[in-house]
Amino acid sequence: MTETGILNREIAAQIAKMGHTDMMLIADAGLAVPNTTPVIDISLKENIPTSIEVLEEVLKHFSVEKIIYSQATVDVSPSREKEFLKHFDENVEVEVVPHALLRDELTRKVKFVIRTGDFTANSNIILVSAGGPRWYCEK
Numbered sequence: 001m002t003e004t005g006i007l008n009r010e011i012a013a014q015i016a017k018m019g020h021t022d023m024m025l026i027a028d029a030g031l032a033v034p035n036t037t038p039v040i041d042i043s044l045k046e047n048i049p050t051s052i053e054v055l056e057e058v059l060k061h062f063s064v065e066k067i068i069y070s071q072a073t074v075d076v077s078p079s080r081e082k083e084f085l086k087h088f089d090e091n092v093e094v095e096v097v098p099h100a101l102l103r104d105e106l107t108r109k110v111k112f113v114i115r116t117g118d119f120t121a122n123s124n125i126i127l128v129s130a131g132g133p134r135w136y137c138e139k
Contacts, residue, residue: 006061010040014112015062018129023068023110026051026058028123033107033115043117051116051123052083058114063132064092068106072099072122080120093128102126 006012018024025031028051033039042049067088073081074096085094097106099122106126107113116123 006057008040008042011042011058011114014038014040015058018062018111020129020131021065022129023106023126024058024062024129025107025110025113025124025126026054027113027115028118028120029116030119030121031107031113031115031124032103033113037107037110038112039115040112041115043115045117046119048117050120051080051118051125054114054116055084055087055125055127058127059087062127063130063134064088064127065130066093066095066128068095068097068102068126068128069124070099070102070122071096073124076121077123080123084125 002009002012006015014024027033029043042054067084069081069084073084088094102124110126
């Protein structure tokens with residue numbers, strides 16, 4: 001029985017399948033996701049868990065080279081944007097895209113989505129996988 005790390009077996013399995021530059025999406029409760037994209041729904045009730053809570057736990061076990069979120073986050077929920085950004089250092093690239101691009105195209109390109117109970121509007125963030133600090137580089 002797993003007692004450490006991410007306990008949700010579906011999330012742990014999907015993360016284990018990811019390689020460099022693969023993408024996952026942590027989504028609020030209302031984001032429309034295509035039927036072809038795997039969704040792990042961990043929503044329990046309003047704001048439980050939030051996208052931030054899920055992000056914090058995922059980042060303990062997952063290296064990120066780039067984040068992507070929509071302009072709608074900036075426009076409608078700027079405090080949430082600030083919360084997202086405080087979890088990453090200056091080496092992580094940030095891309096802000098039109099909401100329609102995130103919703104209609106990028107949701108089809110991510111490996112999977114973790115749906116949260118977050119009711120903060122546009123509280124969606126894509127994490128692009130990095131090699132991480134454990135990789136040995138001679139130069």
